[in-house]
Amino acid sequence: MSRSAARQARRSAPRTPPGTPLARAFYDRDTSVVARELLGAVLESRSPDGVASVRIVETEAYVGPHDPACHAAAGITPRTKYLFGPPGIAYVYLIYGMYWCFNAVTREEGLGSAVLVRAGAPLAGEELMMRRRPRVRSRVELTNGPGKLCLALDVGAANNGSWLDEPPVRILAGDSVPDRDVVVTPRIGITKAADWPLRYFIGGDPFVSKTPASFPRTGWPPALRDTSG
DNA sequence: ATCCGGATCGCCT
DNA sequence: GGCGATCCGGATG
Numbered sequence: 310m311s312r313s314a315a316r317q318a319r320r321s322a323p324r325t326p327p328g329t330p331l332a333r334a335f336y337d338r339d340t341s342v343v344a345r346e347l348l349g350a351v352l353e354s355r356s357p358d359g360v361a362s363v364r365i366v367e368t369e370a371y372v373g374p375h376d377p378a379c380h381a382a383a384g385i386t387p388r389t390k391y392l393f394g395p396p397g398i399a400y401v402y403l404i405y406g407m408y409w410c411f412n413a414v415t416r417e418e419g420l421g422s423a424v425l426v427r428a429g430a431p432l433a434g435e436e437l438m439m440r441r442r443p444r445v446r447s448r449v450e451l452t453n454g455p456g457k458l459c460l461a462l463d464v465g466a467a468n469n470g471s472w473l474d475e476p477p478v479r480i481l482a483g484d485s486v487p488d489r490d491v492v493v494t495p496r497i498g499i500t501k502a503a504d505w506p507l508r509y510f511i512g513g514d515p516f517v518s519k520t521p522a523s524f525p526r527t528g529w530p531p532a533l534r535d536t537s538g
Numbered sequence: 539a540t541c542c543g544g545a546t547c548g549c550c551t
Numbered sequence: 552g553g554c555g556a557t558c559c560g561g562a563t564g
Contacts, residue, residue, distance in 0.1 A: 402548090407545060408557050498556055
């Protein structure tokens with residue numbers, strides 16, 4: 310192991326063992342860091358129909374009231390109530406009157422910041438997810454978007470405000486994704502703060518919702534480059 | 539491959 | 552009255 314690799318390993322010190330829920334303290338940190346570190350984690354939903362889970366491959370950070378694209382910028386409403394709740398709960402909201410979007414609330418209670426989970430790769434319960442999305446023809450359409458993900462996992466209003474370390478919807482530690490595989494770009498589908506680079510995805514993963522024709526392999530954090538050696 | 543409109547609810551001006 | 556952190560189906564190069 311090289312000197313820099315050893316440094317790297319030490320910096321990412323106490324990893325949660327794969328398959329165990331991420332601790333509530335995991336979410337009580339800078340929202341962009343949480344967004345980055347949720348890549349590779351497992352989003353799992355349990356229902357009477359069975360268990361379904363995905364490996365998270367795409368996230369976006371919505372960093373608080375100073376972020377014009379964040380729902381927190383409009384203040385507390387019945388709809389955004391849980392966005393302002395404690396870190397480690399779900400914020401699930403209805404978009405376009407029709408689809409649900411799933412977020413993990415971050416940082417301190419009352420700030421109003423969260424990570425949108427935009428896409429995942431099926432791990433368990435793929436048949437169940439297919440049954441929930443009968444019109445889907447190809448495998449990637451199952452979970453390659455925030456609304457699709459919620460349909461496949463049956464995430465909706467009932468999960469709003471619930472803790473993410475407890476069923477029915479949990480986030481579990483998964484494999485760690487190396488910086489060289491992480492791509493950072495502006496968030497998509499928004500018009501305000503459209504150039505803020507707060508979207509994170511695993512480069513080349515087929516389940517990413519929209520992959521640019523070419524994207525920088527900047528890794529993460531963008532400024533960190535190993536110049537030793 | 540890309541563009542467009544429709545569906546439909548919460549909250550804004 | 553309008554605009555979304557979207558998805559789907561249909562029309563068009």
